[in-house]
Amino acid sequence: MTYLDLVTWLRERTAFSILSDEILQAIAPRMEALAVNAQERLVIEDTPVDYLYILQQGRIEGYRTNQLGSIWGVSWLPGAVIHLQELLLNQSAQRTIVTRSDSHLWRIPAEQFRDLIHQYPEISQAFSPQLAQDLAHLSSQLKVEQERQVTLRPYLVNKAKRGIIGRSRYAVRLRQQIKQAADTRQSVLIFGEPGLEKDNTAALIHFGSAYRREPVIKIDCSKVQASGAELFGREGGKPGLIDSLNTGTLILNNVDELPQDLMPQLATLLETGTYQQVRRSLEQSTQVKQCSARIIMITETALPTINPLVGQVIKVPPLRVRKTDISDQMNYYISLLCRAKGINKPKITPEALRQLQAYDFPGNLRELKNLVERALVQSDSGKELTEELLWPSQSKKKQFRFNLLNAYPQLRRFLRSDWWPDRINYGFTLSLFALVVIMGFIGPQTREENFTLNLFWAWWWPLILIGFPFVGRLWCAVCPFMIYGEVTQKLSLWLFPRQLKPWSRQLAETWGGWFLFGLFALIFLWEELWDLENTAYLSACLLLLITAGAMIFSAIFERRFWCRYLCPIGGMNGLFAKLSMTELRAQQGTCSAECSTYQCYKGGPQKGEGMETNGCPLYSHPAQLQDNRDCVLCMTCLKACPHRSVEVNLRPPGIELWTTHIPRSYEVALLLLLLGGVFLHRLPELNQQLNLHLDLSQFVTHAWFSLAVLSLPALIPLIAYGGIQLTYRLIQTLNLTIPNPKPRSLIELAYGYLPLVLAANLAHHLRLGLTEAGRILPVTFATFGLSGEGLPVFVAHPAVIAFLQGVTLIAGVLLSMVLTQKIASQPVRSLLTQHLGIVALGISLWAIIVR
Numbered sequence: 001m002t003y004l005d006l007v008t009w010l011r012e013r014t015a016f017s018i019l020s021d022e023i024l025q026a027i028a029p030r031m032e033a034l035a036v037n038a039q040e041r042l043v044i045e046d047t048p049v050d051y052l053y054i055l056q057q058g059r060i061e062g063y064r065t066n067q068l069g070s071i072w073g074v075s076w077l078p079g080a081v082i083h084l085q086e087l088l089l090n091q092s093a094q095r096t097i098v099t100r101s102d103s104h105l106w107r108i109p110a111e112q113f114r115d116l117i118h119q120y121p122e123i124s125q126a127f128s129p130q131l132a133q134d135l136a137h138l139s140s141q142l143k144v145e146q147e148r149q150v151t152l153r154p155y156l157v158n159k160a161k162r163g164i165i166g167r168s169r170y171a172v173r174l175r176q177q178i179k180q181a182a183d184t185r186q187s188v189l190i191f192g193e194p195g196l197e198k199d200n201t202a203a204l205i206h207f208g209s210a211y212r213r214e215p216v217i218k219i220d221c222s223k224v225q226a227s228g229a230e231l232f233g234r235e236g237g238k239p240g241l242i243d244s245l246n247t248g249t250l251i252l253n254n255v256d257e258l259p260q261d262l263m264p265q266l267a268t269l270l271e272t273g274t275y276q277q278v279r280r281s282l283e284q285s286t287q288v289k290q291c292s293a294r295i296i297m298i299t300e301t302a303l304p305t306i307n308p309l310v311g312q313v314i315k316v317p318p319l320r321v322r323k324t325d326i327s328d329q330m331n332y333y334i335s336l337l338c339r340a341k342g343i344n345k346p347k348i349t350p351e352a353l354r355q356l357q358a359y360d361f362p363g364n365l366r367e368l369k370n371l372v373e374r375a376l377v378q379s380d381s382g383k384e385l386t387e388e389l390l391w392p393s394q395s396k397k398k399q400f401r402f403n404l405l406n407a408y409p410q411l412r413r414f415l416r417s418d419w420w421p422d423r424i425n426y427g428f429t430l431s432l433f434a435l436v437v438i439m440g441f442i443g444p445q446t447r448e449e450n451f452t453l454n455l456f457w458a459w460w461w462p463l464i465l466i467g468f469p470f471v472g473r474l475w476c477a478v479c480p481f482m483i484y485g486e487v488t489q490k491l492s493l494w495l496f497p498r499q500l501k502p503w504s505r506q507l508a509e510t511w512g513g514w515f516l517f518g519l520f521a522l523i524f525l526w527e528e529l530w531d532l533e534n535t536a537y538l539s540a541c542l543l544l545l546i547t548a549g550a551m552i553f554s555a556i557f558e559r560r561f562w563c564r565y566l567c568p569i570g571g572m573n574g575l576f577a578k579l580s581m582t583e584l585r586a587q588q589g590t591c592s593a594e595c596s597t598y599q600c601y602k603g604g605p606q607k608g609e610g611m612e613t614n615g616c617p618l619y620s621h622p623a624q625l626q627d628n629r630d631c632v633l634c635m636t637c638l639k640a641c642p643h644r645s646v647e648v649n650l651r652p653p654g655i656e657l658w659t660t661h662i663p664r665s666y667e668v669a670l671l672l673l674l675l676g677g678v679f680l681h682r683l684p685e686l687n688q689q690l691n692l693h694l695d696l697s698q699f700v701t702h703a704w705f706s707l708a709v710l711s712l713p714a715l716i717p718l719i720a721y722g723g724i725q726l727t728y729r730l731i732q733t734l735n736l737t738i739p740n741p742k743p744r745s746l747i748e749l750a751y752g753y754l755p756l757v758l759a760a761n762l763a764h765h766l767r768l769g770l771t772e773a774g775r776i777l778p779v780t781f782a783t784f785g786l787s788g789e790g791l792p793v794f795v796a797h798p799a800v801i802a803f804l805q806g807v808t809l810i811a812g813v814l815l816s817m818v819l820t821q822k823i824a825s826q827p828v829r830s831l832l833t834q835h836l837g838i839v840a841l842g843i844s845l846w847a848i849i850v851r
Contacts, residue, residue, distance in 0.1 A: 005026055013079040016126075021750040023120050030113070032105040036099045036283060042099040043083075049109040053082040058103025062095030065215045073213040082151045087113055088124055096453065098574060101365070120622075151244045155217035157251065159201035165332050170317040176190045178315045182208035186311025187270050189255075191302055195366035196316045199253055206249040211294070214248040217241060221259035227278050228265060233705060235277040235287065245293040249310075254305070255297040262304070270295060270309040277780040297780070298832075319358040321369065323589040327353060329365065334385075343381050347795045352387040354644065357589030402650040404582075405638075415635045415648070416611070433480035433543075439783055440540025450536040454772060457533050458541075462769030465576075465762040469653055470576040472580030473573045476632035480543075482563050482617075485550035489721025492555045500558040501754060503619065512565030513666025517673060520568040524677050528706050529699070533768075553815075560617040571670055573631030576758050578661070578751075581653040584631050586622035590645040600637035600646070610642030620648050626660035657754070658822040663747040671750060671757055672714035675841070678760040679709045682848040713844075717753055721746045723833025741826045749834060752820030756838055759812025760845045763805040770796035770804070805850045812844035 006028045010016045014373065016024060031054070035040065045064050055078050062074040062082075074095065076082060086093060087110060088308065117123050164175045181188050183203050190198045199218060206216040219241065233240025242250060258266060267273045268595030274288045307313060312828075319326070330348055337344045363368050375389040391768070405412040414420055440452040447453040464475050476482065493500070523542065532538045546569065553562040564569050586600070597604055602623055614634050616622075620630045621639055622637045623645070638646040679686060686709060687694050692714055696702045724743045743749070772779075774795050779789025816838045 004581075006031065006401075006812060010054075015079075015081045015127075015843045019123065020223045023116070023123060026116060026120065027108065028679060030108045030116070031141075032108070032109050032745065034105045036103045036105065037097055037758075038101050038103075041096065041098050043093045043095070047491055049083050049086045049091075049093050049110050051109055052087055052105040052113045053097075054108075055082065056104045056106055059100045060097060060103060060106075061100050063095045063308065064095055071237040082849060084127065085112075086745050088117065088127060089433065090804065095376060100227065108303045116469075130134045136688040151239070151241065152215050152248075155219055157199075157203050157206075157216045157218050159195065159640075161200045162208050162332070163204065168322045168324040169447035171325055171840065172323045172741050174316065175313070177312070178204050179207060179639045181312050181314065184311065185209075185211075185294050186831065187297070187309070188312045188314060189252055189299065189303070189306060189310040190316060191296045191299045191319045192316030193362075193364055194300055195361075195364035196318065197300045197365050198316055199251065199766070201314065202249075202251045202298060205296060206294070209294075211247055211249070211250075215245060216249040216251065217674055218251040220251050224258060224262065225444045226259040226261055227261075228262045229278045231262075232265065232275050233277045235279050242269075242291055242293055243289070247292045248295045249296060251294065252297045252454070256299045256301055256303060256499070267305065267309055270306065274342060277290045277477040301528065302304060318361075320589070323357045323596075325369070325670070326356055326398075326589070329368055330356070330372060333369050337373055337376055341376070343376075344383075346376075346381075346383050347377060348385050348390070349387065352385055352390040354587060354590045354594075355387045356390055358587035359589060359593070400652050400655070401647075404448070404650060405646075405648050411636075411648075416639050420635055424478055425483045429478050429480050430483055433483075437543055440536045440543070445533045445534075445536045446621045447779075448775075449532055449779065451783045452536050452779040453533070453539055454776055454779045455664050456539055457765075458768040459776070462762065464573075465758065465765060467572075468576035469579050469581060470626045471569075471582055472577035472631045474633065474781045476563060476570060476573055479563075479569070479632075481550040481567065482632075484547050484562065485562060485814045487774065488551040489554040502558060503555055503561055503564075508565040513571065513664060513670070515566055516568045516571040517666055517670050519566075520571065520670065520673055523568060523707055524673070524680055525703070528680055528683060529702055530757050534779060549677060559615075559619060560632075561711045564618045564630075571667075572674065574627075574700055575667055575670055575674075575754070577628040577631075578657055579654040579754060579758060581586070581650060583625075583628055583649050583651050583656075584622060584633055584635075585644045585647050585649060586637065586641070587626055587647065588623045588652060589641050591621075591623040595641075595645070599642075600640040603640070608642030609638040609644075616639070627662065630640065630663045654754075654819060657751050658825070661751070663745070663751065665747050668747045668750040673710070674761060675757045676710040677847060678764050679713050679848065680706060681764050683709060685848040685851075713841070717750055717834075717839055718746075720834045720837030721749060723836075724749070724831060727830065727833065741830060743826075743830065744824050747818065749831075752816055752823055752834060753838065753841075755815035755819055756812040757839060759808045759815075760841075761806040763812075763845070763849050766805055766808065767801055770801045802850050806846065809842055809846055813838055 007021070007024045008028065010024050011021075016027065019027075036058075042060070043049075043062075057078055060076045060080075060082070062076070082097065083093065085091070114688065164171050164178070166809065178201060188202070188205060190201050190222075192198055197315075202218070203216065206212060219231070231240050231242055235245050252266075255266075265275060269291055273291050275291055276288055297310070319329075327348070329608070330353070334345055334348075343776050356368075356371075363370075373388060375385050378389050381387055405415075436452045436455060439450065443450045443452065467474060489500070526532065526538075526542070530538055532542060547565065549566065550562045553566060554560070597607065598621065599607060599610055599615070600615065603613050603617050606612045616630060616636055617634060619632060622631075622641075638648075683696065683706065687696065687705070692705075693702075694701050694705055696705065721743075724837055728743050775793050777791040778793065779793065781788035817835050820831055820834055820838070821828070828835070
């Protein structure tokens with residue numbers, strides 16, 4: 001721009017247009033060009049003025065950091081002359097000046113412009129009337145502003161505490177929602193759990209907006225007067241907070257606690273942007289006022305009446321779903337507190353971080369900050385924060401749990417070694433099972449002379465039933481059916497490379513349980529009608545049939561589809577495993593925060609200390625396990641996990657049945673079938689005690705009687721549940737004042753019989769276990785045609801057997817009653833008929849088993 005062009009520009013575009021050409025020609029040579037990037041600070045308030053600025057292009061804002069409101073907030077456009085008043089009146093800079101876009105300015109050094117003022121007194125004379133007018137207007141505005149500040153001061157929010165910390169997708173989304181809200185003037189509803197610093201989110205919205213220099217106030221709605229005068233003002237009296245805010249931001253904290261009489265007025269304010277002041281008589285005014293303030297509401301619960309009226313709803317995610325952010329949050333709080341205390345910043349050990357990630361933090365960020373503060377005090381300026389210092393309260397899911405892998409590192413090493421279960425399976429179980437089946441066909445056919453029958457009926461059944469309360473479904477990890485299925489799967493893929501079929505989960509969940517129920521019913525009938533306990537080749541056929549099912553389905557479907565959904569033995573194991581005092585689980589927080597590959601579930605290569613695996617054979621993610629039936633304790637997940645998330649816990653036996661359990665009708669059917677199976681095993685005793693005198697040597701008679709005995713015991717739980725429903729309806733009909741909770745469903749309460757069913761099966765098999773299991777050595781010799789005379793034999797006395805059977809049944813009855821109460825969480829009188837049904841079953845079982 002030439003000298004003449006510059007003079008013309010000053011005359012046409014700036015406030016200097018009132019000056020003469022002589023003065024403009026004196027100003028122009030002293031002007032220096034200046035280019036400034038966006039968001040740069042040119043001037044700091046209350047500092048000496050160095051330059052007179054003239055904005056040529058761009059946008060510049062001025063404000064005072066210790067003052068709020070529009071009188072100090074100025075936005076300059078091209079042609080504006082900045083610092084003219086300060087230089088004429090010899091003042092310091094009145095405002096901090098920041099560029100809001102890339103800008104081009106002209107500047108004149110302050111000393112040179114003061115020389116011009118002395119040289120040309122006309123400059124002061126020309127601008128004096130305008131300055132006097134501006135000062136008078138400013139004085140008036142300051143008076144109003146002072147009154148406004150007095151009204152707003154108790155509620156003012158000076159700044160946001162902090163930004164949104166974290167890198168999780170939840171933190172990223174929350175930042176995006178805050179930016180989106182800051183770019184508009186729409187009302188916002190922020191809701192979430194306690195301790196999430198929702199008020200800080202509201203402050204971030206305001207201070208990130210174009211109106212950040214306007215005041216922002218926060219009001220606790222639980223303390224608002226029922227009249228609403230504090231908010232809306234009184235007609236002819238003191239203005240309300242909304243009026244005083246002007247274009248500022250109103251944060252209504254705990255808006256769900258706003259007096260109900262004010263809810264309609266709030267709804268009107270959100271819907272129309274208008275409100276009415278309160279009359280002296282507490283009646284609503286007819287004068288409608290326009291609201292210029294922005295409304296941000298905070299609540300811990302969703303508000304159905306308010307939600308449709310707000311422009312944007314922001315749900316602040318709880319810390320339990322943002323486990324990835326715990327590390328960043330911890331580092332922030334540690335830095336903040338250490339800086340305040342003047343101490344060195346300690347490090348967090350990986351074990352401590354994993355422990356925190358396994359916790360759900362019901363108090364969210366507030367609880368985390370308190371935990372860090374407590375740990376720093378306890379650390380006494382130590383270099384590390386360990387798990388002994390960072391100990392949160394136990395979540396309900398983790399209560400009464402004891403991690404055996406942490407307590408016994410040798411156990412962890414063994415379960416992660418090749419021995420469990422691969423070497424055991426392929427080096428021992430595979431060959432032993434083949435020998436057992438072969439000897440079932442070619443060896444002697446009675447229990448006294450064939451170890452196949454002895455192992456299966458006298459050893460396997462009692463031991464596996466005893467094991468359920470202790471180790472759950474552990475047998476499935478070394479089950480020969482599964483091993484031969486895996487061998488078949490590998491051989492078939494080697495011979496015929498192909499893609500195995502994926503699971504149809506919905507179909508399998510719907511019908512798989514009924515399939516295995518049908519198989520178990522057929523097995524029971526076959527066992528009774530053809531005397532499998534005393535016929536070796538038929539017992540071997542049973543083993544082969546189950547193995548064939550595992551092999552066929554393993555050749556068709558990926559992983560262990562048979563074990564998960566169709567195996568009858570697996571169905572029984574999964575049912576009784578619910579009572580176990582051990583469980584395999586994973587720390588959900590560690591999994592969600594640290595893991596992105598899910599190798600324990602999908603499989604994958606070695607990663608860190610995680611080994612290469614093919615993933616969980618049952619397609620169960622350990623962090624999502626809520627039921628022992630879905631885990632065979634193969635420890636694939638323990639081997640694959642690089643984050644030490646997997647745990648093997650001691651727990652209260654059967655705790656999942658009254659906490660996380662999902663009842664299933666086919667499991668209840670299997671439960672009742674296993675109950676009927678105990679009576680079926682005692683068919684001769686029933687025939688004798690009922691004085692039926694049936695000829696069980698007749699196949700048809702034997703078959704019909706077997707079907708009846710297998711089915712009829714299920715009537716007792718059904719009749720007992722009918723009694724529960726009848727009691728409930730009777731109390732409802734008579735309108736009695738006693739508490740009358742609605743009964744749980746049949747499939748929920750039926751699980752209360754589970755301890756009794758397990759005890760009954762164990763009591764039945766104890767006879768064989770305590771009389772014939774101790775004869776395994778002579779029976780083994782007899783299997784191969786050798787004499788077993790002189791070999792040790794261990795047989796319990798009949799009185800001991802009867803005592804143990806009785807104690808087992810009594811324990812089953814008592815535990816069933818306790819479990820029923822835990823599942824139902826209702827008074828004993830509401831469940832009286834089920835308790836009577838349990839006692840009746842216990843007495844019936846005692847009569848036919850304990851002899």
